[in-house]
Amino acid sequence: xxxxxxxxxxxxxxxxxxxxxxxxxxxxxxxxxxxxxxxxxxxxxxxxxxxxxxxxxxxxxxxxxxxxxxxxxxxxxxxxxxxxxxxxxxxxxxxxxxxxxxxxxxxxxxxxxxxxxxxxxxxxxxxxxxxxxxxxxxxxxxxxxxxxxxxxxxxxxxxxxxxxxxxxxxxxxxxxxxxxxxxxxxxxxxxxxxxxxxxxxxxxxxxxxxxxxxxxxxxxxxxxxxxxxxxxxxxxxxxxxxxxxxxxxxxxxxxxxx
Numbered sequence: 001x002x003x004x005x006x007x008x009x010x011x012x013x014x015x016x017x018x019x020x021x022x023x024x025x026x027x028x029x030x031x032x033x034x035x036x037x038x039x040x041x042x043x044x045x046x047x048x049x050x051x052x053x054x055x056x057x058x059x060x061x062x063x064x065x066x067x068x069x070x071x072x073x074x075x076x077x078x079x080x081x082x083x084x085x086x087x088x089x090x091x092x093x094x095x096x097x098x099x100x101x102x103x104x105x106x107x108x109x110x111x112x113x114x115x116x117x118x119x120x121x122x123x124x125x126x127x128x129x130x131x132x133x134x135x136x137x138x139x140x141x142x143x144x145x146x147x148x149x150x151x152x153x154x155x156x157x158x159x160x161x162x163x164x165x166x167x168x169x170x171x172x173x174x175x176x177x178x179x180x181x182x183x184x185x186x187x188x189x190x191x192x193x194x195x196x197x198x199x200x201x202x203x204x205x206x207x208x209x210x211x212x213x214x215x216x217x218x219x220x221x222x223x224x225x226x227x228x229x230x231x232x233x234x235x236x237x238x239x240x241x242x243x244x245x246x247x248x249x250x251x252x253x254x255x256x257x258x
Contacts, residue, residue, distance in 0.1 A: 005079060022036035036100055042099075047073060054074060054102050062096035111182035116139050118143070121209065127156050129246070137252065143206075187224035188244055194227065196228050203252060210241070
């Protein structure tokens with residue numbers, strides 16, 4: 001395969017301007033229709049899922065040592081002066097390579113897919129961590145209601161550690177979009193419902209994970225057929241939502257496997 005290689009030495013290059021926006025603006029991917037994956041871990045995760053980048057980007061110093069599978073995986077390859085590429089990064093320690101991907105089209109909601117619903121979660125780290133747990137425990141679909149952090153934002157991508165590429169991600173939808181789910185909805189609560197370790201959990205199901213401070217909204221909770229709380233013998237008032245999600249999704253996977 002013939003790979004087109006271009007060298008960038010000017011900070012005014014249009015691609016560099018786009019990369020800065022994609023790396024630092026959480027909503028830029030929607031405007032530009034592209035994603036920026038920085039660093040080898042995310043890039044490897046994308047390739048492992050069969051994703052082909054539109055552009056592979058390398059620093060000038062790293063390019064001669066770039067593995068062949070990276071150097072030849074994209075339609076276009078760009079080599080950028082080290083200082084210019086470092087200026088793009090939103091990381092404390094900039095990576096010497098990355099991929100530009102075309103933003104995937106938002107998939108249709110699958111009625112019977114094991115699902116996690118995110119209700120107005122604000123913290124990018126929490127959202128990314130929940131995506132990792134969903135992927136790890138066999139929940140193939142994540143639905144983010146309006147008001148939830150952008151699923152493909154740079155910080156969520158980094159926190160997801162590649163989980164994005166194994167999930168159906170549906171974001172920015174209204175509550176009535178959940179009418180399309182044909183499976184039980186389980187609401188998490190810190191103060192009411194069955195204890196998780198005693199409950200018979202339906203499978204497949206959709207877990208509802210709510211706002212860090214306010215929890216699941218009353219309107220969303222009203223749709224739930226089950227309400228679940230996690231025993232906390234240590235006496236803490238509540239768990240971080242990402243920790244709670246990991247515990248609940250693992251419990252579902254464990255019961256489904258019995």
